[in-house]
Amino acid sequence: MEEAKARRAAEALFNEHKTGVPFKTLDAGSGLVSIADAYDIQDRYVALLRASEGETIGYKVGLTSKTMQVFCGIDHPIGGVVLARREHASGAGVRRGDYGRLGLEFEIAVRIKSDMPASVATSAAVAPHIDGVCAAVEVVDDRAADYSALDVRSLVADNSWNAGVVLSKFAANWPDLEAVSGKATKDGTPIGEGFGRDVLGHPFNSVAWLNAHLASRGGGLRKGQIVMTGSVMKTVFPIEPAGYRFELAGVGAVEVNVT
Incomplete structure (x- = not known):
């Protein structure tokens, strides 16, 4: 994508977030034609965010389950960048008023043990490069999008809506992630559940997809980075103060307090 157009589109997104403009499709004049164009804009938008949000510490993969793909009308995963000041420990509080529309996604996150070669393309090949797994909640801001x-x-250009992550402690040992169950509650009441297999068949498949995507753009997953592998259930949009908990069997639990 033409550099000047990508930069202008990124600046427009940055200003929309600052002024509280609802999500909208980037207009034809933005030059956005392909998914590759969208990632070009995302790169420049994230660069603008770094001044206040810190450096890249990892990535999110979205739309990895059939449930989420049907919900959004999209048939393939997407990626976004997680920045340092957007990482929070379990028990963190988030304010609905800080977002255009706050959403919570309940996920399995992994930590990268060693730099991942571009050739890594399967869950089995991913496994030696992982040194931790945790229960996680992705904070998303869809800015009241019309689904x-x-x-x-336009979704990808907007950093795939990532607005933060909340993580439990990483476990050095974990159960079979294909079969592992995750259950979400709101103030102790069940609101949804899913399994590791709901994430592209296995959460490590999500990591492999992301690594291939990054490699196609001259990058790759690096030691110490985290990957949010994708939601095991449909996004929840809090409309009132509440405490949310996501428990990943045999791994741990993460909590988020919404005000």
């Missing part, structure tokens, strides 16, 4: 007319390219 009936969602443009995936």
Whole structure:
């Protein structure tokens, strides 16, 4: 994508967030035609965020389950960047008023043990490069998007809506992640559940997809980075103060307090 157009589109996104503009499809004049264009804009938008949000500490993969793909009308995963000041420990509080529309996604996160070669393309090949697994909640801001007319390219350009992550402690040993169950509650009442297999068949498949995506753009996963592998259930949009908990069997639990 033409550098000047990518930069202008990124600056427009940055200003929309600052002024509270609802999510909208980037107009034809932005030059956004392909998914590759969308990641070009995302790169420049994230660069603008770094001044206040810190450096890249990892990535999110979205739309990894059939449930979420159907919800958003999209048939493939997408990626986004997680920045340092957007990482929070279990028990963190988030304010609905700080977002256009706050969403919570309940996930399995992993920590990268060693730099991942571009050739890594399967869950089995990913496994030796992982040194920790945890229960996680992704904080997303869809800015009150209209899902009936969602443009995936504009979504990707907007850093795939990542607004933060909340993590439990990483476990050095974990059960079979294909079969592992995750259960979410709101103030102790069950609100949803899913399994590791709901994330592209296995959460490590999500990591492999992300590594291939990054390699196609000259990058790759690096030691110490975290990967949010994708939600095991449909996004929850809090409309009132509440405490949310996501428990990943045999791994741990993460809590988020919404005000």
